[in-house]
Amino acid sequence: MRPPDLERFSVADERVAPWVAAFAALALYLALPSFRFNHDGVACAIAVELADVKHLLHGNHLLYGVLGLTFHSFLNAIGVPLNALWSLQLMDSLLGAAGAGLFCRLLLRLKTPVWIAWLAAMGLTISHGWWLFSIDAQVYVLGAALLLPAWTEALEEKPRPYVLAFWNSLAVLGHVLNVFFFPAALYALWRSRESNALRRDMMRYCLASAVFVLGAYALAAEHGVRPAGAEELKLWLLGSAALGPGRSFLWYAPSSLGSGLADWARAGMRVVSPVMPVGAALWALAVLSKLSKNSAPRFAITTAWIAILSYLPMTLSYEPYSFDYRVTDLVGLWLLAALWLRGRRAASSPPNPWAVVFLFALAATNMAGAMRTHQRPEANRQYQKALWYKGTLPQNAWVASVGLEEVYVPYFAHLRPLSLRYFDGRPTALRERIEALARRGEPVFAASDSLSPKWIAHLDGLGLQYVDRFEEFEIYLIRSYWNGKPKGRR
Incomplete structure (x- = not known):
C-alpha cells in the first residue's frame, strides 16, 4: 500500500501546484539556454572569476554579484564544470523558476x-522579460523573485510589518528599484489596522527596512568596496547613473513627457511580449480587473495597481524605453489577470479554454519574436567574432574595442581590450597609447564594425593595414609595424 501522501499526489493539489509550476519553468529555462550574453552579465562573470568582491558589490544591486560568486564557488566545489557566465545563467534560471512557484503559491x-x-504562473514564466532574464545573466529577476514573499505578506489578512520589511529590503538589495514597492506595503498595513496600531506598525516597517538596507550598504562599503573618499563613495552609490564622461552623473531622461509616456507604454507591452497586441491584451485584463464588479478581493487588486504605478516616477523618468526595469510589473499584471478570471469563474469550473489559447499565443510570439534568436549561438555575431579572435590573433594582441567587445574580448577571446571610450575626444592620447604598445611588440587590431568615422579620425597618422576577414567583419592591424598575416596563436 502506498503512503497516504503519495495517494493524494495530484498537480491540482494546492501543496503540489507551486512545485509543479517551479519545475516546469526550470525545465523550460534549462532546455532553451541563452547565447545573448549581455554586457553586464559578462562583466559580472569576469568579476566572479577574478573573485573581485569590490566590483561585485554594485551600488544599484548589492546582492547579485556576491550571490553569483557564492553559487559559482559552490558549483566548482561539487565538481560542476561551468564557467562563471554559465553559473550565473543557471542561478538566474533557478531564481526565475522559484519566482514562478512562489507566484503560484x-x-x-x-x-x-x-x-x-x-x-498565471506559467504566464509569468513565459512573459518576455521574465523568460529572458531567467536565462540570461542579468540582475533583474533576483530582485523580482525576492519581492514575491513581500507580495505574499502584503496580501495577507493582517500583514506583519517586520516580515514585510525583511522581504522588501532583501528585494532592494537585489535591485535598488524595488524601494518603490513601499507604497504598496504601506497600503497593506493601512487597510488592515486601526489608527493606533497603524502608526506603530508603519514605523516598525519603515525603521526595520531602513536599518536592514542601510546596514547592508554600510557593511559592504566598510568591508568590500572600501571607498577612498566621499567622491568614490558617491560614484559607487550612483552605480549606473554615473556613466557619463569621466564617470559624471548622467540621467537618461526622455526628451518630453509625451515621448516618455509613449516609450513607457511600449516598454510595458514589450516586457510581456515583443508583439505589442499580445502585451496590450494582458494590460487590458489588468484594467478590466479594476473595472469589474466581481468576487475577486478588491484589496488585492488595489495593492497590485499601487505596486505597478509606484514605480512610475522612476520608469518614466529614466530610460522609459527600456523594459529591463519593468520586470516587476509582470507580477502585478498576472495577479490582476488571475483575479479577473477568478471573479468570472466558479472554483469548480473547468479551465477557461481562452486562457489556454492566450498562453499558447504568448509562448509562440515570444519564441518567434525574441527567444529563438537568443538561443542560437550563431546569431550572436560579436560572440562568434570573439571566438574567431581567440583562434586567430596572437596571444600578445590587443583589440580596439567598443561596446560588447570590451567584455567579449577578455572573456571569450582571452585577449586584452583597448577600450576606445576612454579616448573619446583624446586622439593624441590614443595614438600615444598604440605607439607605446608598438614599442613593446604588442600589436593592436580592430574590426571594421568598431571603426566608425570618429575613431578613424582619432587614428589619423597611424594607418590601417587589412590583415584578414571573418565573415562580415574586416580585421585591420593599426600601424603596420607587424609584418604578415597572423598565422594562429603562438
Missing part, C-alpha cells in the same frame, strides 16, 4: 482555483 493563498494559479 501567492495566488493559491488568495483562494484562487488551482488551474488559474497554475496558468
Whole structure:
C-alpha cells in the first residue's frame, strides 16, 4: 500500500501546484539556454572569476554579484564544470523558476482555483522579460523573485510589518528599484489596522527596512568596496547613473513627457511580449480587473495597481524605453489577470479554454519574436567574432574595442581590450597609447564594425593595414609595424 501522501499526489493539489509550476519553468529555462550574453552579465562573470568582491558589490544591486560568486564557488566545489557566465545563467534560471512557484503559491493563498494559479504562473514564466532574464545573466529577476514573499505578506489578512520589511529590503538589495514597492506595503498595513496600531506598525516597517538596507550598504562599503573618499563613495552609490564622461552623473531622461509616456507604454507591452497586441491584451485584463464588479478581493487588486504605478516616477523618468526595469510589473499584471478570471469563474469550473489559447499565443510570439534568436549561438555575431579572435590573433594582441567587445574580448577571446571610450575626444592620447604598445611588440587590431568615422579620425597618422576577414567583419592591424598575416596563436 502506498503512503497516504503519495495517494493524494495530484498537480491540482494546492501543496503540489507551486512545485509543479517551479519545475516546469526550470525545465523550460534549462532546455532553451541563452547565447545573448549581455554586457553586464559578462562583466559580472569576469568579476566572479577574478573573485573581485569590490566590483561585485554594485551600488544599484548589492546582492547579485556576491550571490553569483557564492553559487559559482559552490558549483566548482561539487565538481560542476561551468564557467562563471554559465553559473550565473543557471542561478538566474533557478531564481526565475522559484519566482514562478512562489507566484503560484501567492495566488493559491488568495483562494484562487488551482488551474488559474497554475496558468498565471506559467504566464509569468513565459512573459518576455521574465523568460529572458531567467536565462540570461542579468540582475533583474533576483530582485523580482525576492519581492514575491513581500507580495505574499502584503496580501495577507493582517500583514506583519517586520516580515514585510525583511522581504522588501532583501528585494532592494537585489535591485535598488524595488524601494518603490513601499507604497504598496504601506497600503497593506493601512487597510488592515486601526489608527493606533497603524502608526506603530508603519514605523516598525519603515525603521526595520531602513536599518536592514542601510546596514547592508554600510557593511559592504566598510568591508568590500572600501571607498577612498566621499567622491568614490558617491560614484559607487550612483552605480549606473554615473556613466557619463569621466564617470559624471548622467540621467537618461526622455526628451518630453509625451515621448516618455509613449516609450513607457511600449516598454510595458514589450516586457510581456515583443508583439505589442499580445502585451496590450494582458494590460487590458489588468484594467478590466479594476473595472469589474466581481468576487475577486478588491484589496488585492488595489495593492497590485499601487505596486505597478509606484514605480512610475522612476520608469518614466529614466530610460522609459527600456523594459529591463519593468520586470516587476509582470507580477502585478498576472495577479490582476488571475483575479479577473477568478471573479468570472466558479472554483469548480473547468479551465477557461481562452486562457489556454492566450498562453499558447504568448509562448509562440515570444519564441518567434525574441527567444529563438537568443538561443542560437550563431546569431550572436560579436560572440562568434570573439571566438574567431581567440583562434586567430596572437596571444600578445590587443583589440580596439567598443561596446560588447570590451567584455567579449577578455572573456571569450582571452585577449586584452583597448577600450576606445576612454579616448573619446583624446586622439593624441590614443595614438600615444598604440605607439607605446608598438614599442613593446604588442600589436593592436580592430574590426571594421568598431571603426566608425570618429575613431578613424582619432587614428589619423597611424594607418590601417587589412590583415584578414571573418565573415562580415574586416580585421585591420593599426600601424603596420607587424609584418604578415597572423598565422594562429603562438
